[in-house]
Amino acid sequence: MRSLDWLDRIGLPPGDPAQPATSTGRFADGGWYKWEVAGALDAASVRRLTELLAPHGVRLHQATNTVGTMRYLDAEVVDLVQTCRELGVQLRMAVGPRGLFDIGGQKLAAGPVAAASAYRLRGTDQLAQAVEDVAHAVDLGVRGFLVFDEGLLTVLDRLRADGVLPAELRLKASSNMGAGNPAHARLLAQLGADSVNLQRDLDVRMLAAVRAATDVALDLHTDNPPGTGGFVRGYDVPQMVRVAAPVYLKTGNAAQDFSDEPPSPRQLAAITHQLLLDQQLVTRLEPSATPSDQPEF
Numbered sequence: 001m002r003s004l005d006w007l008d009r010i011g012l013p014p015g016d017p018a019q020p021a022t023s024t025g026r027f028a029d030g031g032w033y034k035w036e037v038a039g040a041l042d043a044a045s046v047r048r049l050t051e052l053l054a055p056h057g058v059r060l061h062q063a064t065n066t067v068g069t070m071r072y073l074d075a076e077v078v079d080l081v082q083t084c085r086e087l088g089v090q091l092r093m094a095v096g097p098r099g100l101f102d103i104g105g106q107k108l109a110a111g112p113v114a115a116a117s118a119y120r121l122r123g124t125d126q127l128a129q130a131v132e133d134v135a136h137a138v139d140l141g142v143r144g145f146l147v148f149d150e151g152l153l154t155v156l157d158r159l160r161a162d163g164v165l166p167a168e169l170r171l172k173a174s175s176n177m178g179a180g181n182p183a184h185a186r187l188l189a190q191l192g193a194d195s196v197n198l199q200r201d202l203d204v205r206m207l208a209a210v211r212a213a214t215d216v217a218l219d220l221h222t223d224n225p226p227g228t229g230g231f232v233r234g235y236d237v238p239q240m241v242r243v244a245a246p247v248y249l250k251t252g253n254a255a256q257d258f259s260d261e262p263p264s265p266r267q268l269a270a271i272t273h274q275l276l277l278d279q280q281l282v283t284r285l286e287p288s289a290t291p292s293d294q295p296e297f
Contacts, residue, residue: 020208031292034061070096092144157192182213
């Protein structure tokens with residue numbers, strides 16, 4: 001197809017590769033991957049996960065709180081920040097208010113188009129509230145954020161570049177932005193994302209194509225909660241590391257319902273078990289791939 005030549009001409013891969021190459025991208029310390037757990041994580045949850053992983057010599061590199069600062073007391077956020085800093089775990093927090101919390105009707109509609117836009121910000125006032133949410137979280141010590149809206153991403157990137165927000169601020173593009181192809185992932189990186197969550201159901205060839213289009217770190221789900229399919233990728237995980245490094249491997253999602261409540265002890269044990277299963281496969285099937293243990297922020 002002529003369109004494949006056109007994609008190649010503008011620096012995009014001319015198709016998903018039949019034989020995905022090994023990525024040469026790495027984190028700054030030379031590591032290929034970091035382990036991440038996302039959910040309604042509080043300080044106690046993060047501490048317990050690190051305790052459960054420690055006897056196996058495995059580190060939790062990043063915790064992403066998907067509820068966000070808007071839904072926590074300041075003291076709870078500070079506790080989470082200090083705990084993560086003490087344990088050497090990178091912390092990212094979701095930005096509020098988001099369409100899920102406001103009076104808009106998108107989240108109530110049954111159609112898939114409405115659901116796809118339910119996380120976006122509505123109006124200038126809500127955009128300003130989201131920026132305020134980030135600024136307040138920065139005051140509390142947060143330096144990593146999960147961003148759901150492309151417009152907000154551009155604003156935060158500009159404020160970071162202008163010195164209004166700290167230069168070390170890290171911005172993760174949420175999977176709710178829907179990135180599922182090389183052009184979309186590259187665009188989000190150009191808009192200011194330091195890492196990009198891809199759609200959860202991309203096969204290894206598709207992941208390799210995205211990696212060919214951008215150097216940005218990719219966030220890949222090794223398993224999913226029931227609400228987004230509930231599948232566990234298992235043997236795909238070593239290949240995901242090989243073709244898409246550097247990657248954040250988001251694991252343990254299948255053990256959670258992603259409510260606003262912290263994971264229960266049973267769920268924390270199941271998250272740990274899933275992470276160790278994935279680590280076991282990576283170690284056995286892609287032994288040259290090493291984790292990145294040096295925090296980035």
